[in-house]
Amino acid sequence: MTKFVLSRSQKKTTGPVIKRVLVRCPATGKLTPTGQIINEALWPKTKFNPARLTCPHCGEKHSWKKADAVLAR
Numbered sequence: 001m002t003k004f005v006l007s008r009s010q011k012k013t014t015g016p017v018i019k020r021v022l023v024r025c026p027a028t029g030k031l032t033p034t035g036q037i038i039n040e041a042l043w044p045k046t047k048f049n050p051a052r053l054t055c056p057h058c059g060e061k062h063s064w065k066k067a068d069a070v071l072a073r
């Protein structure tokens with residue numbers, strides 16, 4: 001019985017990790033929330049259409065794509 005418990009506990013059974021999607025402002029270098037959230041486990045398979053956001057750091061509109069995005073808690 002103990003053996004089963006041990007082998008099971010090695011597998012991490014955390015729930016989905018929800019992350020915020022941020023992009024780096026090209027003008028200030030600061031991370032800017034896109035307002036999107038994503039389950040981290042699905043991130044590699046998720047496709048984002050190129051999107052725009054109004055940047056709170058520099059006031060400009062930035063277009064961003066998945067390659068620009070950074071995940072954060």
Ligand SMILES: [Zn+2]
Nearest residue numbers: 025027055058
């Ligand atoms: Zn900006």
